[in-house]
Amino acid sequence: MAELEETKKSRRGLRMMVVSLLALGLTLTGCSAIDGTSRPGATASSSAGRTTTPTPSAPPANPAVIALNMKDGATFVNPVTPISAEVTHGKVSHVVLKETATGAVTEGTAGADGRSWVNKGPLKFNTGYTFNVTAVDADGNKTTKVSTFTTVPASHEADAVLYPAADSTVGVAQPLQFVFSEPVVNKEAVEKAIKITSSAGQAGAFRWYSDTLVRYRAADFWAANSSINVDMKLLGMDLGNGMIANFNKNYNIQIGNKVVMEANAATHSVSVFVNDVVARTFPATLGDADFPSASGYMVITGDKQRYATFKAASIGLKPGDPGDYGSVDVEFASRLSNSGIFIHQATPSAMPYLGVANLSHGCIGLSPEGAGWVFENMRAGDLVHTVGTPNETIAATDGFGDWNIPFEVYASR
Structure with missing residues (x-):
């Protein structure tokens, strides 16, 4: 009996030892590896036997970077230069391109991907601008960049009178004339930028008489009742020496009937042809032996004066000089040259000599009827062809003497 009790006590002690060891083993398993080394990244959990791994936070987004093609403080910016912005690591959020002085805003267009912007149309000359661009990155953070600049100043603008x-x-005899406000160095580029189209299909050529004066004519007279289109794309072009053209122009010119006056100093008469048919014939007096009329072709200009006063001093005559006529009043004056050649009503003293002798200082004197008809029926660009006179032709730029130059010579310069 005593042995049985002792055996029961021994078994209870053994069970308690096992339970204790098991409990101790569970506790060791919950905080260490079996070999006693720490587990990297393992942490105790409030729930027995469970572990968690923290999630790393996302890295911050790259900030948006704005690149402007116009350097801050730039000057002499050509108004046709595109003003643009490019964004990396983000998109364009807000853009203002405005005149610094007035605040007037220039419109622009954003790229399809939202990462670029460029202005619409040219800027103004001699104007300051502020270019303000804001971009936003993927996290919504904003970046702003500003540039201020000025365009070509008035001192370097170039215009032209047409x-x-x-x-x-x-x-039909009217050349096209272009007078530039500044000397043109890049002549070939200017010619290429001026497209001239005749409805009659006539080709022509430019001729430079100086660095500021160029004209254009066809090989023959313009076709009667045709039209001409002039398309000038010069805006922003450097004409040379930093002078920038400030215009594009497109316009049309109508050519009227073919009207030609044949003036014959030998027969003291003029005949006017309209579309190659004689319309009128008038007795005339042309330049005398000391002041013969110019031969060849002249063109009626836009200067018409119902009443005019001619002064001998305007052609270099002084009191006491042979031929000095002082000052005379005339009527129906149509200018042919810058040097003072006109078609006009003859002076009272010359009236008896119409059709008989040449008494003028180079002008074509007609009767009141003849001068009045020319004044009313011949326009700028109509042709006057003078024959029977020993004088040379007028200079090409003394009016429009272009037609006295053979076309192959005219086009070669």
Whole structure:
């Protein structure tokens, strides 16, 4: 009996030892590896036997970077230069391109991907601008960049005066004239930028008479009742020496009937042809032996004066000089040259000599009827062809003497 009790006590002690060891083993397993080394990354959990791994936070987004093609403080910026912005690591959020002084805003267009912007149309000359661009990155953070600049100043603008004027009607002998405000060095580039189209399909050529004066004519007179289109794409072009053209122009010119006056100093008469048919014939007096009329071709200009005063001093005559006529009043004056050649009503003293002798200082004197008819029926660009006179032709730029130059020579310069 005593042995049995002792055996029971021994078994209870053994069970308690096993339970203790098991409990101790579970506790060791919950905080260490079996070999006693720490587990990297393992942490105790409030729930027995469970572990968790923290999630790393996302790296911050790259900030947006803005690149402007216009350097801050730039000057002499050509107004046709595109003003643009490019964004990396983000997109364009807000853009303002405005005149610094007035605040007037220039419109622009954003790229399809939202990462670029460029202005629409040219800027103004001699104007300061502020270019303000804001971009946003993937996290919504904003970046702003500002540039201020000025365009080409007035001192470096170049313009041109065109003759004949847009939508005017002129005769078949009218060359097209372009007078530039500044010397043109890049002449070939300017010619290529001026497209001239004749409805009659006539080709022509430019001729430079100086660095500021160029004209254009066809090989023959313009076709009667045709039209000419002039398309000038010069805006922003450097004409040379940093002078920048400030215009594009497109305009039309109408050519009227073919009207030609044949003036014959030998027969003291003029005949006017309209579309190659004689319309009128008048007795005339042309330049005398000391002041013979110019031969060849002249063109009626836009200067017409119902009443005019001619002064001998304007052609270099002084009191006491042979031929000095002082000052005379005339009527129906149509200019042919810058040097003072006109078609006009003859002076009272010359009236008896119409059709008989040449008494003028180079002008074509007609009767009141003849001068009045020319004044009313011949326009700028109509042709006057003078024959029977020993004088040379007028200089090409003394009016429009271009037609006295053979076309192959005219086009070669």
